[in-house]
Amino acid sequence: MITRIVRVNPENLEICEIYAVAKSIKEGGLVAFPTETVYGLGADALNPSAVKKVFKVKGRPKDDPLIVHIADMNEIYKLSREIPAEAEVLMKTFWPGPLTLVLKKSNIVPDITTAGLDTVAIRMPKNEIALTLIKLAETPIAAPSANLFGKPSPTSADHVILDLFGRIDFIIDAGETHIGVESTVVDVTTIPPMILRPGGVSLEDLEAVIGRIKLHPAIRAKGKKVVAKSPGMKYKHYAPEAKVILVEGSPEKIERKIISIIKKFKRGGMTVGVITRQKIFYPDADIVKYFNDCHAIAKNLFKTFREFDALGLNIIVAEGVEESGLGLAIMNRLRKASYKIVRA
Ligand code: TXA
Ligand code: MG
Numbered sequence: 277m278i279t280r281i282v283r284v285n286p287e288n289l290e291i292c293e294i295y296a297v298a299k300s301i302k303e304g305g306l307v308a309f310p311t312e313t314v315y316g317l318g319a320d321a322l323n324p325s326a327v328k329k330v331f332k333v334k335g336r337p338k339d340d341p342l343i344v345h346i347a348d349m350n351e352i353y354k355l356s357r358e359i360p361a362e363a364e365v366l367m368k369t370f371w372p373g374p375l376t377l378v379l380k381k382s383n384i385v386p387d388i389t390t391a392g393l394d395t396v397a398i399r400m401p402k403n404e405i406a407l408t409l410i411k412l413a414e415t416p417i418a419a420p421s422a423n424l425f426g427k428p429s430p431t432s433a434d435h436v437i438l439d440l441f442g443r444i445d446f447i448i449d450a451g452e453t454h455i456g457v458e459s460t461v462v463d464v465t466t467i468p469p470m471i472l473r474p475g476g477v478s479l480e481d482l483e484a485v486i487g488r489i490k491l492h493p494a495i496r497a498k499g500k501k502v503v504a505k506s507p508g509m510k511y512k513h514y515a516p517e518a519k520v521i522l523v524e525g526s527p528e529k530i531e532r533k534i535i536s537i538i539k540k541f542k543r544g545g546m547t548v549g550v551i552t553r554q555k556i557f558y559p560d561a562d563i564v565k566y567f568n569d570c571h572a573i574a575k576n577l578f579k580t581f582r583e584f585d586a587l588g589l590n591i592i593v594a595e596g597v598e599e600s601g602l603g604l605a606i607m608n609r610l611r612k613a614s615y616k617i618v619r620a
Contacts, residue, residue: 279441281433286310286450289404291412297446298412301326305445306333308422308436309409311401313374313455313476314429314578315436316345316419317444318409324386327418331388333443335425341391342418343376343459344398347410355396355416357382362486363464369485372402374459374476389418399459405450421458426515428578428613431456435582456575457605462489471495474605476574495608496599516581518549518589520613524596525620531556533620534593546590551580553595562589570602577609 284293297307304326307318317334319326321344331338344355349367352359356379363377381396390396398416401407410417421429424439433449441447460475460482468488471479474495482489523533531554538548538560550564553573558564565580567573584592594610597603611617 277442277444279444279447281437281447281449283449284405286403286405289408291408294405294408294412294448297448298409298414300445301409301413301415301417304329306330306443307409307446307448308430308433308440308444309406309417309419309448310433310450310453311345311403311406311419312453313401313458314431314453315422315433316343316401316406316417317422317436317440318345318417318419320413321345321389321416321418322384322386323415324388327386327388330418330420333440334420334423336420337425338388339391340420341393341397342389342420343461344385344389344396345406345410345417345419346398346400347407349400351416352377352379352398355382355385355398356380358465360464362469365486366462366464366469366482367400370477370481371400372407373400374402374455375399375482376459376461376473376475378461378463378465378472380465395463395465397461405448409448428516428581429458431575431579435579438582452575452579454575456577456579457602457609460605466490474608476602476605478601479604480601495604496611515613516592517585518581518592519615520592520594520610522594522596522610522614522617523620524617527554529620530554530595533618534558534595535560537591537593537618541591547588548591548593549580549584549587549589551577551592551594553597561593563587570597570606573597573606574602577606581613 319330358380376399385396422436430436432452455476460477461473463470470490547562550561
């Protein structure tokens with residue numbers, strides 16, 4: 277299959293560049309496009325055979341539903357049959373933006389899009405290219421992250437090309453995404469609403485707007501048995517080939533612990549990469565990536581996993597961050613990726 281790559285400048289978008297891509301969606305094609313979080317692999321959300329291809333191409337389990345992307349808030353009234361007051365407040369506050377709302381679905385949404393659930397996940401992305409594509413396609417676009425199942429989500433078109441070139445119709449290349457971790461998924465069918473996946477909109481921001489909100493227990497858990505509410509929760513995600521060791525604790529203790537972990541694996545003949553927030557050189561490590569705040573970590577985490585894998589590293593030692601703001605999403609992704617969590 278021929279995959280066409282369309283390079284666009286996000287600062288100076290020419291609508292005509294998107295026409296052919298939108299036409300492909302209308303015709304049941306598969307298209308990778310940028311959002312503010314990660315790249316999505318899009319298909320017409322209302323076309324069951326197009327959506328079926330998304331699952332097939334990604335190798336995604338059929339019981340893991342997709343997010344439906346819209347370009348106009350009013351679309352929600354067609355896709356959902358019941359919109360609680362909290363949902364209205366949340367969408368008016370955070371859309372367009374990295375927030376996905378789980379709502380009761382309407383009949384027009386095919387079962388395959390929602391993996392047979394009675395609910396549908398909807399979001400309006402904050403990205404001109406994505407919004408233009410949805411508008412020109414004249415249909416909501418169902419899109420999971422545009423990676424192969426089990427790989428880190430793509431934060432640049434290069435990642436999409438590595439995973440999906442030759443398997444889909446178009447890839448829109450608009451460089452790196454801004455946020456780097458996926459949207460926050462909130463189930464608004466329950467009272468109080470519940471965060472099923474932490475992401476680009478923080479728990480604190482949501483609380484400030486609607487007051488009480490619960491965190492699904494699986495979010496802070498690693499490997500513990502908790503009943504999955506979001507089907508995606510039960511699958512191991514974001515895992516690079518290298519073994520990830522997550523080190524949590526106070527900054528001074530973390531430094532000493534990381535030094536001893538590096539030494540131990542190096543003695544065993546392994547290669548080690550480090551992801552840190554502290555300007556520490558770690559001379560024994562093969563490579564050290566330093567990011568000075570949570571925004572930088574979120575933006576670069578999946579990219580760094582892919583870079584370290586390309587180097588063939590055996591071990592990735594990642595420093596834990598405080599679980600506030602974007603830190604909650606970062607720690608959730610790190611825990612899911614890690615094979616071991618160490619307290620310093
Ligand atoms: O930022 C994002 O959300 C990106 C961009 C492309 O929009 N998309 C994304 O999609 O991360 P995906 O498919 O990788 O993750 C969607 C998550 C999964 O954990 C899935 O289980 C959950 O949303 N989800 C989708 N529909 C759901 C539903 N009806 N009920 C509960 N969880 C749902
Ligand atoms: Mg994904």
